[in-house]
Amino acid sequence: MGLQHTESGRPLPLPNPTTQPYFDGAKERKLRMQRCPRDGFFFYPRSRCPVCLGDDWSWEDTSGRGSVHSFTVDRIGHVPALRELAPFAIAIVELEEGPRITARLVDVDADSVEVGLAVEASYEDVGDMTVVHFRPASSATSAPATSPAFA
């Protein structure tokens, strides 16, 4: 994905024809991803399925639910335009549908984040863009969030 910046210097993704449907979905508060009829959902957006290289995928909405697979905490604010938000967690979220997506965690104390935390997509409008974050799931019992690698 390309990159653009707001006037304050905040970096934002720059959609292209391949990624535009993902951002259109975000604007509608849907976590929309490509799904291969044989291999399931995949991410990041690309022109062919990363498993079978087929191009007969379709855009479909995911549940937007998943769990924290891994994370780090930015305590400094490496991006000056986001410095006031530090400390904040950046996580690799494993979606219920399988794909992993890297995103900032919001509405949570960075020091309380744990691997396996059940999360759901959260959307922020920034100018003409909508960016996807994740926040703790509203119903903690809805996503048991277990990962064999960390069991």
Ligand SMILES: [Zn+2]
């Ligand atoms: Zn495939």
